[in-house]
Amino acid sequence: MHNPHPNSETRADDWPSELYRILRAADVRQMSYVPDAGHSQLIGMFSADRDVTTNVLTTEEEGIAIAAGAWLGGQRSVLLMQSSGVGNCINMLSLSAIGRFPLLMLVTMRGEWAEFNPWQVPMSRATQPSLEAIGLKVMRAETAEDLVETVASAAALAYDSDQQIAVLIGQRLIGKKKW
Amino acid sequence: MSMSVSPQLDRRAAVAALLKNRGDTLIVSGLGSPTYDLHSVGDHDGNFYLWGAMGGAALIGLGLAQAQPGKRVLALTGDGEQLMGLGGIATIGVARPRNLDIVVIDNQHFGETGMQASHTGRGVDLTAIAVACGFAATGTVRTIAEVERLASQIAGPADGPRLFVIKVLAENPPRSLPSRDAVFIKNRFRAHLGFAAA
Numbered sequence: 001m002h003n004p005h006p007n008s009e010t011r012a013d014d015w016p017s018e019l020y021r022i023l024r025a026a027d028v029r030q031m032s033y034v035p036d037a038g039h040s041q042l043i044g045m046f047s048a049d050r051d052v053t054t055n056v057l058t059t060e061e062e063g064i065a066i067a068a069g070a071w072l073g074g075q076r077s078v079l080l081m082q083s084s085g086v087g088n089c090i091n092m093l094s095l096s097a098i099g100r101f102p103l104l105m106l107v108t109m110r111g112e113w114a115e116f117n118p119w120q121v122p123m124s125r126a127t128q129p130s131l132e133a134i135g136l137k138v139m140r141a142e143t144a145e146d147l148v149e150t151v152a153s154a155a156a157l158a159y160d161s162d163q164q165i166a167v168l169i170g171q172r173l174i175g176k177k178k179w
Numbered sequence: 180m181s182m183s184v185s186p187q188l189d190r191r192a193a194v195a196a197l198l199k200n201r202g203d204t205l206i207v208s209g210l211g212s213p214t215y216d217l218h219s220v221g222d223h224d225g226n227f228y229l230w231g232a233m234g235g236a237a238l239i240g241l242g243l244a245q246a247q248p249g250k251r252v253l254a255l256t257g258d259g260e261q262l263m264g265l266g267g268i269a270t271i272g273v274a275r276p277r278n279l280d281i282v283v284i285d286n287q288h289f290g291e292t293g294m295q296a297s298h299t300g301r302g303v304d305l306t307a308i309a310v311a312c313g314f315a316a317t318g319t320v321r322t323i324a325e326v327e328r329l330a331s332q333i334a335g336p337a338d339g340p341r342l343f344v345i346k347v348l349a350e351n352p353p354r355s356l357p358s359r360d361a362v363f364i365k366n367r368f369r370a371h372l373g374f375a376a377a
Binding site: 029030053055056057058059061062064065066067068069070071072073074075077091092094095098099100101160161162 | 205207227229231232233234235236238239240241242243244245246247264266267269270273274361362364365368369372373374377
């Protein structure tokens with residue numbers, strides 16, 4: 001390996017590139033998303049990758065169903081959303097839970113750190129408890145280094161151990177939205 | 180919006196005619212009657228039956244179609260199930276898979292919950308929504324002869340996703356129940372495609 005920058009020294013602003021590298025190394029072949037500013041770089045990298053099929057969704061639960069279908073067909077899928085979208089997913093997560101379908105969701109948090117929009121706060125509070133109530137394992141990261149390691153671990157748990165995992169990306173890490 | 184006479188087609192006869200020569204088509208069935216209809220024509224390793232996840236049948240079909248571009252995929256669902264996934268028609272229209280068909284067995288009612296009238300009996304046209312979302316072909320059929328022609332059509336190639344509505348009589352035939360164990364059905368389905376269980 002000639003990479004002069006070991007993964008443990010992830011630059012604080014370049015975690016999307018590291019996540020993309022990890023997910024492609026895990027052989028993720030489908031990505032679906034409802035956009036979030038915090039996911040925009042990762043969405044851009046996946047969308048430019050001709051070996052990955054990308055689906056833009058009208059609502060987040062569609063991605064739960066697509067991920068199950070991808071697995072039935074032998075492919076790994078990742079789902080990107082912001083915390084407000086988690087509430088839309090709850091009943092559809094029955095599919096992942098009862099079918100023990102591998103599921104990896106990366107959720108950017110809103111409504112918890114320097115938030116300008118109060119409407120983001122209620123679902124922010126409900127995100128982790130509602131995911132846990134329907135049976136998902138929730139992992140959280142607050143720094144770039146921790147996030148990279150957490151997603152690598154979550155990908156292995158999901159795709160190799162048939163688990164349903166949501167990684168919550170702290171709003172502190174993403175930074176304040178400019179208004 | 181035109182309101183026509185009540186459909187008279189028997190749903191089981193329609194599904195049997197549709198799937199008579201299914202070949203190696205992979206099928207995802209929506210919860211409720213379409214799951215029973217699919218099972219009634221014979222259990223198959225290439226079937227994935229839903230007992231929940233309402234609104235998800237066509238989107239499971241999308242993920243599957245994208246993973247298996249060389250196979251035809253059919254989402255066989257009901258009007259109520261597809262109405263809950265209306266946004267998914269837009270998502271599928273944008274994704275534009277060439278190997279995914281949605282067939283809605285449309286009795287214009289929520290048959291599983293007491294036969295309450297659904298939107299499709301009150302003028303909402305799923306095929307018009309699919310056209311507006313850029314589907315490659317759509318149609319509505321009402322007789323066995325038309326279902327047989329539809330079966331031939333969906334066996335052939337397409338330029339993009341297709342959605343067809345089969346108008347059927349609102350009745351609940353005797354239930355034909357597949358396994359409710361989703362892990363078993365999932366692993367059986369994947370084994371059918373050559374994938375090992377974890």
